[in-house]
Amino acid sequence: GENVEQHPSTLSVQEGDSAVIxxxxxxxxxxxxxxxxxxxxxxxxxxxxxxxxxxEKKDQRIAVTLNKTAKHFSLHITETQPxxxxxxxxxxxxxKLIFGTGTRLQVFP
Amino acid sequence: DGGITQxxxxxxxxxxxxxxxxxxxNLNHDAMYWxxxxxxxxxxxxYYSQIVNDFQKGDIAEGYSVSxxxxxxxxxxxxxxQKNPTAFYLCASSSGSEKLFFGSGTQxxxx
Numbered sequence: 001g002e003n004v005e006q007h008p009s010t011l012s013v014q015e016g017d018s019a020v021i022x023x024x025x026x027x028x029x030x031x032x033x034x035x036x037x038x039x040x041x042x043x044x045x046x047x048x049x050x051x052x053x054x055x056e057k058k059d060q061r062i063a064v065t066l067n068k069t070a071k072h073f074s075l076h077i078t079e080t081q082p083x084x085x086x087x088x089x090x091x092x093x094x095x096k097l098i099f100g101t102g103t104r105l106q107v108f109p
Numbered sequence: 110d111g112g113i114t115q116x117x118x119x120x121x122x123x124x125x126x127x128x129x130x131x132x133x134x135n136l137n138h139d140a141m142y143w144x145x146x147x148x149x150x151x152x153x154x155x156y157y158s159q160i161v162n163d164f165q166k167g168d169i170a171e172g173y174s175v176s177x178x179x180x181x182x183x184x185x186x187x188x189x190x191q192k193n194p195t196a197f198y199l200c201a202s203s204s205g206s207e208k209l210f211f212g213s214g215t216q217x218x219x220x
Contacts, residue, residue, distance in 0.1 A: 034209075042213070043214060102151045
């Protein structure tokens with residue numbers, strides 16, 4: 001079955017800097033790659049997603065890139081703000097959604 | 110903040126006891142899921158259902174059971190066979206199998 005690895009497990013950045021979170025997946029048949037943000041004590045919420053026929057997608061300060069050959073995808077957050085502090089999960093899907101282990105991002109003012 | 114509702118928010122289980130976590134959605138979604146969240150281990154799939162009266166085991170189904178008698182409801186029972194039940198349980202639903210909408214979760218603890 002699908003296996004998703006996510007790095008780093010924790011990430012600390014200064015406000016205004018960029019943050020990058022990377023994920024790899026094992027099943028080449030995976031065709032959909034969402035990213036979820038979970039703030040402390042709240043439910044995970046979808047922030048951006050990408051399909052296997054697209055290499056990059058942007059939405060304001062966040063972007064996701066996909067390298068199908070290498071089977072990895074990354075989340076990029078630019079101009080980070082304290083409210084970006086949360087746990088971020090990547091996921092990949094074939095017949096069901098499998099999540100990575102999460103990255104705790106801390107943005108310091 | 111509607112759409113998918115989990116209850117209770119907190120639940121305590123005594124040893125040898127079965128407990129049931131409720132999940133209800135009014136989004137008319139066909140698919141529903143149960144995930145377990147432990148610190149540092151992300152979200153692990155327990156069971157999922159893509160249609161009424163049908164469900165499949167996820168990666169960590171042992172010690173759990175589910176039913177899907179109605180489209181709106183997907184309750185999860187944590188049985189006494191689950192020896193380490195303390196975790197945060199998240200229910201989710203989707204119209205296909207992609208964009209998941211999560212409930213607010215149930216924190217289960219053992220007395």
